[in-house]
Amino acid sequence: MATVHPARLARVNDFVVKFANVNGSGSASANGLFARAILRMGVPVAARNIFPSNIQGLPTWYEVRIVEAGWRGRRGGVDFMVAMNPQTWDKDVAEIESGGYLFHDSTRPLPASRFREDIITLGMPLTAICNAQYADPRQRQLFKNIIYLGALSALFGIDVAEIERLLAEQYRGKEALLDSNRKALALGREHALASFDCPLGLRVERRDRVGSRIFVDGNSAAALGALYGGATVAAWYPITPSSSLAESFAKWCGKFRTDPATGRRRYAIVQAEDELASIGIVIGAAWNGARAFTATSGPGISLMQEFLGLAYFAEIPAVLFDVQRGSPSTGMPTRTQQADLLSCAYASHGDTRHVLLFPEDPRECFELGALAFDLADRLQTPVFVMLDLDIGMQDWLCEPFAWDDRKTMDRGKVMTAQELDAGRDFGRYLDVDGDGIPWRTYPGAHPSKGSYFTRGTTKDRYARYTEEGPAYVDNMQRLQRKFETARTLLPGPEITDASQPTTAGVIWFGSTGAAMAESLAELERRGIHLDRMRIRAFPFHDAVAEFIAAHEHVFVVEQNRDAQLKMLLVNECRIDPARLSSVLHYDGTPITERMITREIAEQARLFVPGLGFQRPGIRKVS
Amino acid sequence: MTYLAKPRLHHPELPKNALGHTRRDYEGAISTLCAGCGHDSISAAIIQAFFDLDIAPHRVAKLSGIGCSSKTPTYFLGNSHGFNSVHGRMPSVLTGTALANRDLIYLGVSGDGDSASIGLGQFAHVLRRGVNMVYIVENNGVYGLTKGQFSATADRGSRSKRGAANNDEPIDLVLLALALGATFVARGFSGDKAQLVPLIKAAVMHRGAAFIDVISPCVAFNNHPGSTKSYDYVREHNEAVNRLDFMPEREPIGVEYPEGDARDIVLHDGGTLRLRKLDAGYDPSDKVRAMSFLEAHRARGEVVTGLLYLRADSNDMHAALQTVDAPLNALSDADLVPGSVVLGGVNASLR
Numbered sequence: 001m002a003t004v005h006p007a008r009l010a011r012v013n014d015f016v017v018k019f020a021n022v023n024g025s026g027s028a029s030a031n032g033l034f035a036r037a038i039l040r041m042g043v044p045v046a047a048r049n050i051f052p053s054n055i056q057g058l059p060t061w062y063e064v065r066i067v068e069a070g071w072r073g074r075r076g077g078v079d080f081m082v083a084m085n086p087q088t089w090d091k092d093v094a095e096i097e098s099g100g101y102l103f104h105d106s107t108r109p110l111p112a113s114r115f116r117e118d119i120i121t122l123g124m125p126l127t128a129i130c131n132a133q134y135a136d137p138r139q140r141q142l143f144k145n146i147i148y149l150g151a152l153s154a155l156f157g158i159d160v161a162e163i164e165r166l167l168a169e170q171y172r173g174k175e176a177l178l179d180s181n182r183k184a185l186a187l188g189r190e191h192a193l194a195s196f197d198c199p200l201g202l203r204v205e206r207r208d209r210v211g212s213r214i215f216v217d218g219n220s221a222a223a224l225g226a227l228y229g230g231a232t233v234a235a236w237y238p239i240t241p242s243s244s245l246a247e248s249f250a251k252w253c254g255k256f257r258t259d260p261a262t263g264r265r266r267y268a269i270v271q272a273e274d275e276l277a278s279i280g281i282v283i284g285a286a287w288n289g290a291r292a293f294t295a296t297s298g299p300g301i302s303l304m305q306e307f308l309g310l311a312y313f314a315e316i317p318a319v320l321f322d323v324q325r326g327s328p329s330t331g332m333p334t335r336t337q338q339a340d341l342l343s344c345a346y347a348s349h350g351d352t353r354h355v356l357l358f359p360e361d362p363r364e365c366f367e368l369g370a371l372a373f374d375l376a377d378r379l380q381t382p383v384f385v386m387l388d389l390d391i392g393m394q395d396w397l398c399e400p401f402a403w404d405d406r407k408t409m410d411r412g413k414v415m416t417a418q419e420l421d422a423g424r425d426f427g428r429y430l431d432v433d434g435d436g437i438p439w440r441t442y443p444g445a446h447p448s449k450g451s452y453f454t455r456g457t458t459k460d461r462y463a464r465y466t467e468e469g470p471a472y473v474d475n476m477q478r479l480q481r482k483f484e485t486a487r488t489l490l491p492g493p494e495i496t497d498a499s500q501p502t503t504a505g506v507i508w509f510g511s512t513g514a515a516m517a518e519s520l521a522e523l524e525r526r527g528i529h530l531d532r533m534r535i536r537a538f539p540f541h542d543a544v545a546e547f548i549a550a551h552e553h554v555f556v557v558e559q560n561r562d563a564q565l566k567m568l569l570v571n572e573c574r575i576d577p578a579r580l581s582s583v584l585h586y587d588g589t590p591i592t593e594r595m596i597t598r599e600i601a602e603q604a605r606l607f608v609p610g611l612g613f614q615r616p617g618i619r620k621v622s
Numbered sequence: 623m624t625y626l627a628k629p630r631l632h633h634p635e636l637p638k639n640a641l642g643h644t645r646r647d648y649e650g651a652i653s654t655l656c657a658g659c660g661h662d663s664i665s666a667a668i669i670q671a672f673f674d675l676d677i678a679p680h681r682v683a684k685l686s687g688i689g690c691s692s693k694t695p696t697y698f699l700g701n702s703h704g705f706n707s708v709h710g711r712m713p714s715v716l717t718g719t720a721l722a723n724r725d726l727i728y729l730g731v732s733g734d735g736d737s738a739s740i741g742l743g744q745f746a747h748v749l750r751r752g753v754n755m756v757y758i759v760e761n762n763g764v765y766g767l768t769k770g771q772f773s774a775t776a777d778r779g780s781r782s783k784r785g786a787a788n789n790d791e792p793i794d795l796v797l798l799a800l801a802l803g804a805t806f807v808a809r810g811f812s813g814d815k816a817q818l819v820p821l822i823k824a825a826v827m828h829r830g831a832a833f834i835d836v837i838s839p840c841v842a843f844n845n846h847p848g849s850t851k852s853y854d855y856v857r858e859h860n861e862a863v864n865r866l867d868f869m870p871e872r873e874p875i876g877v878e879y880p881e882g883d884a885r886d887i888v889l890h891d892g893g894t895l896r897l898r899k900l901d902a903g904y905d906p907s908d909k910v911r912a913m914s915f916l917e918a919h920r921a922r923g924e925v926v927t928g929l930l931y932l933r934a935d936s937n938d939m940h941a942a943l944q945t946v947d948a949p950l951n952a953l954s955d956a957d958l959v960p961g962s963v964v965l966g967g968v969n970a971s972l973r
Contacts, residue, residue, distance in 0.1 A: 210973075212973075214969050214973055215973065224968065228959055228965075230953075230955065232722075232953060233721045233950060235714075235717075235718065256960040256964060259946065265944050265946065266945075266957055266958060267945075268940075268950060269943075270717065272747070273743055274743065276714065276744075277713075280707070280708070280715045280718065281715070282718060284685075284707075284715035284716060284718025284719040284721075285718035285722040285950075286722075287722075288683070288718070288719040288951055289722055289951035290950045290951040292721075306708055310707065310708055401969055402962070403965045404962070405961050405962050442723075443703035443719070443726060444680055444683070444723065447701065448680070451700070451701050451703050453704040453705075454703070454704065454705040455706040456706065456708065465696070
């Protein structure tokens with residue numbers, strides 16, 4: 001056993017705890033309680049599950065960053081390791097910062113060579129305690145997790161009453177379960193208090209820094225957005241990391257869309273046979289006037305390509321939630337990436353372009369998730385909401401969901417029977433007012449007017465089949481016009497100035513924002529000042545090109561190998577690629593503050609001499 | 623020439639149905655298929671069936687995939703919305719349309735390439751799901767639009783126009799439909815309109831997934847000696863097990879049949895199917911026996927036609943999904959959006 005080391009870490013409300021567990025051992029519940037108890041003490045956390053493509057047996061980790069400053073990204077590094085998985089012991093022990101802590105099950109002694117001299121080891125005979133306490137092997141396993149939770153509450157000074165309240169909420173009506181959980185919690189806590197010098201230098205102290213914020217994952221937030229967006233039809237095929245989005249939609253609909261008296265449902269969810277059928281169902285439902293969506297990931301997007309071309313060309317609304325994962329091919333199904341930008345932006349054969357939305361956190365998954373349905377109806381085209389595994393499957397601390405009750409669904413240009421009777425000219429692909437968006441009718445709308453034939457083949461303005469070149473070109477140019485209209489309807493970028501005038505800027509989107517905010521603060525501290533722009537949609541708002549033009553050098557931070565956002569910027573905004581340099585992270589883990597800061601600081605020396613010094617005469621974008 | 627409007631001249635004495643429509647009101651654009659194509663006869667049968675049933679054309683949505691058969695929805699029900707979708711994917715699009723509005727009638731038209739090859743998966747699942755629809759396969763055993771390649775329903779040993787023999791086992795869509803849980807399964811022949819029209823009418827009135835395989839010879843590529851999908855072959859080998867009359871409830875049953883020869887089946891909406899048995903041993907309510915009957919006749923090279931299976935107490939996808947009676951596409955903000963107060967409760971549960 002290592003002896004007490006003088007260089008032990010000591011920080012209040014600012015450290016990283018990592019739990020190394022075996023998948024399927026029931027640890028997720030205890031680890032979640034740990035994070036939520038700290039939130040209940042008013043201290044923000046950033047928590048992430050790191051899990052394998054497996055149900056039982058493979059290693060899984062849960063990382064909780066206790067961070068009073070409220071940063072939402074991963075910091076990098078681990079200060080306190082709860083090492084519960086012998087399989088990954090050596091790797092886990094190696095990851096601990098010098099002066100950090102190793103908490104482990106000391107029932108079976110390990111040779112000194114498996115420990116480190118520069119960290120503090122806290123051994124607790126968890127298996128022995130459980131074996132003495134419980135006869136049932138399943139209980140021995142499950143309560144081991146609650147026992148270490150009790151120990152951690154003592155070690156970090158976590159208010160055990162908060163954990164007990166959470167347990168009471170979780171086991172409401174199941175008093176026996178609540179009681180045994182409480183006992184296990186106390187057992188661990190008392191053991192730790194008796195064995196260690198509690199609390200440690202790393203500790204949690206009560207604050208009021210959480211406020212009204214909520215702790216939620218992006219998939220359930222996006223599903224709630226779909227519900228508030230008026231979606232009535234969902235078709236999906238199970239694929240990690242998007243499955244929980246469809247399942248959450250079912251859960252929310254069960255609560256809010258079911259007639260309490262009859263049990264009848266104001267929604268329909270179909271688990272389809274594959275992604276082709278999923279998008280086919282969505283297109284059919286939307287063609288017939290329902291709001292419909294699918295949730296999928298990269299491989300699903302690949303399978304939907306042909307249908308997406310039809311939806312683009314025949315102009316049918318569709319909403320797709322793409323929860324991106326490590327790619328290509330099966331790739332890293334349980335790891336995160338932002339690598340589907342190009343395959344979504346230009347999905348399908350021929351000249352196609354699609355609308356993409358980039359939520360940065362679960363709150364925006366809700367907001368943009370609802371908005372996507374208005375946009376799809378207004379633009380009569382597929383709209384992709386681009387989540388990733390980090391946003392979709394992790395619980396994030398974010399601002400509460402908000403809804404304006406005055407808002408109603410924008411169904412776009414739908415011609416009614418009354419308008420048809422009043423003699424309005426109906427041409428399904430006729431651009432009446434120059435925005436490129438034609439009118440449509442719903443099937444069954446009128447006995448003799450407004451019916452049309454929808455097809456993937458070329459047609460004229462009145463939806464009649466034609467193979468004439470000029471009619472084809474006319475239609476394609478209108479679609480291009482419609483895409484220009486989309487640019488004006490989508491959420492614009494969020495632009496913020498550096499604290500001092502600067503010639504350099506930085507661009508990012510989506511989940512990268514979590515680490516970005518912290519990195520920008522750190523870079524400012526080091527004297528590197530960057531104007532910043534978070535992109536929220538494609539096609540890009542005019543302000544995007546203006547931002548780039550107003551800076552001598554712009555960093556583009558994204559989580560893929562090929563710099564896909566940069567490619568889109570260069571291609572769509574006609575930017576000289578030399579003005580942009582990439583910060584790319586794509587190993588499947590969420591990008592960290594440390595990585596971004598290091599990369600930008602290094603590149604800044606190469607590309608932007610004098611960065612950080614004030615220069616007069618630089619045009620600023622507000 | 624689908625872009626050429628069909629002349630709208632009506633003969634003043636054309637018979638009208640209960641809606642005051644003539645048969646012409648159920649027609650579409652002029653067919654661009656080959657003269658003599660079996661598919662055009664099926665279009666005519668569809669027109670006749672909807673006219674006879676007094677269904678307003680705009681209450682029908684017609685969907686198809688890709689191929690000669692899938693072009694035909696342009697040629698009937700010109701006042702219906704139509705959707706010529708993606709090759710082999712009509713079933714999913716139709717599923718979505720049916721989810722959005724349960725009040726319309728959904729007619730899916732497909733071919734043997736569209737349903738038995740590229741679309742076999744979607745064919746299977748739309749039947750499993752019990753989508754309330756009529757699914758017609760215009761089955762000619764050949765790819766017409768790409769000039770005569772064998773399809774997956776071509777019989778083993780049958781010969782192409784150029785003389786090549788087909789080496790692969792055929793897919794029998796009727797047997798598959800039975801195995802997959804379709805609750806109405808029939809086979810017709812484009813050359814026998816008297817049999818086909820009542821089958822289509824009964825399928826329209828059936829609640830749930832109704833499948834009709836219609837053997838429809840391709841005059842350009844599969845109507846020669848050696849083909850088992852030619853007019854001559856099918857006429858010679860057609861084994862019709864029954865004849866059908868569909869009678870809406872309001873019409874008195876005028877024809878008397880000898881006892882034991884006819885059987886009435888009351889459908890969910892009160893309409894009646896009168897089934898005249900041609901093969902005394904065939905019982906369309908017995909799926910297991912139907913399947914072995916079909917297999918035995920197939921082995922002898924016979925084409926069994928008629929109403930092959932019917933489950934009269936069937937249900938559909940909407941019943942399984944417990945959706946409300948109102949069409950989902952007609953629900954309003956008040957029906958769908960819970961509002962800010964509810965959202966406040968959601969927020970509170972996430973702290």
